[in-house]
Amino acid sequence: MHLVRQIRQLNGLQGLRHALRQVSTAPTKPATLKYERDPQPLFTDAETQKLLQSMTQLHLDRVFRKRTVPDNSSEIKFMTTEQLELEFQSMVEKAQHMLQMPPVVKIKEDVDRIIAKDPALKDFADTKFVFTDITFGRRQSERKVVVRETDGTLAYASLDTTKRMNQLYFPLDGRQSYTPRMFALEELIAKCLTEHKYEYVMDRLLVQYEPHEPEFHNISARVFEHLNESKQFDLLRSTRHFGPMAFFYAWHRCIDDLLYDMIRRDYLQNAVELIALSYKIHNVPVEYQETLAKLDALHPTPAQSALTELRSGMRQPEGQQGIEQEIHSAIGKTEKDFTADEISLQFIEQYIASEHALKKVQLELAVQTLKEVNQEKLQLFQGLKKAHGIQAS
């Protein structure tokens, strides 16, 4: 009985291996949206980068969430105020580093580059030889890998071989030498997506594939498309994947759901930036620079707001400022915010009225509700100010 079961298990394993082999030849379902031309110049543009970073936002508790890594130790120190200030700044810098966006590049085509053909070497060996340059300190992309085929041809190795050799001699932490089952089997990745494990899938994708590989484009596009349907954008906010996601939507003209989510969560500046990005990508003749400059003057950058958040943990000097701050914290908005909201709402309404918006009714409703809430808040704000006897500045 036992023996029979073992045999059956072996059979089952073989069947599984067979299935895996079948699957590895046919990769996961291709996504419908692709970058049809090179997105690199637009993505690396300084303005685009700034917009994307601002949209990503910087929530420190999100970036420095507790991770299950081997070394999870913490240190307790006594510090002077100056030292603490320096520490805060280095913390924000570190967080910005953690939010580094993966590069968006187009798919690299594999080209045969033959160095020499030596028919004299034909049948010298019955296997091909791969030569890898393993000089210390060279970049992965610069490393030369050449192959001597059995028929005597010497050629540069294909991208796949190069990657494998690189992984063999200079392993990247977390990358597998085989295709993880999660990416190989269609139902497993579909399951991950329905369970909203977007960040996990994307994290793993970054480690497993290079940004110029077709699998990378395929799977990331699938994740973004699924996100656009499930509308759980908040799961990626303040992670390194938010920027490429917004860029993807802007590129493929489907920003409306993300825009709706931003308006609903009262991230009006981000909404304006998203619209500006899509205008920029598609060369729409609308002047957005002016609005952006105005908003920039009114709003702090993500790094600045993170710093103020850190500093707010410390005791503030008491005074007249106290009451005003209390009012701000009670309502959650300052005078500047109200003026910024007005400017951005104007810009957003202009977008909704134009022909670029696809889900007009939904967006209009969201804007309307937000306006009403804002109006109430403004009234409360003015009333409180009057009651406390603070003059409008």
Place this chain on the structure above:
Amino acid sequence: MLPIARGIYSGLANITRSSRGALHTASSLRCKASETAEEKDAENAEGEAGGEENQSSSSGPDPKDRSKVIPVETSMRYLKSAAYKQTYGNDFVWTQYRRNHKGMYAPRKTRKTCIRQGRISTGNPCPICRDEYLVLDYRNTELLEQFISPHNGNVLSYSKTGLCQKSHLRLTVAVQQARDSGFLTYDVPFREYDYSEYYGQEQKKKDIN
């Protein structure tokens, strides 16, 4: 009629087995849980069998027999059932387990295996082996999560959980498989990008042109 008979049966079973510890009450309860999952006809038949057993309560099914293979789906359902809740409460399956050993210090390693030739061969089987409805499989995430450290994400040592060596090996394999297939998430190492590696060469080319 049926539920009453089943109640009497389980009560009797409890009384006869109460001296053997709390786990056997769980196993009788589990019988009930698995019954509900089966079809009506099967339930009828089992109810009759229960009735027969009422008359001869001493010769129940062998509690040490482990030759029957329990499917993972059953195990996954069991982990969500009331029977599981009653047995383990909110604890992990290994929290209440204590190893038996002579002297003050436990041997470094746990025993090699608890199950030999399809039967439990020890008086104090490990937390996985003692409960036949706990099946180690990569799809059974709810069970696997109980054996993963919340601090560093590793599989907990057998010196903490008390698993026998065979179960522990199966556990590590299942956890690896689950991570590979995306059933369990873990924190992927951070990858730093050198932008010039992807963009630098393009610019060089442009300069030449």
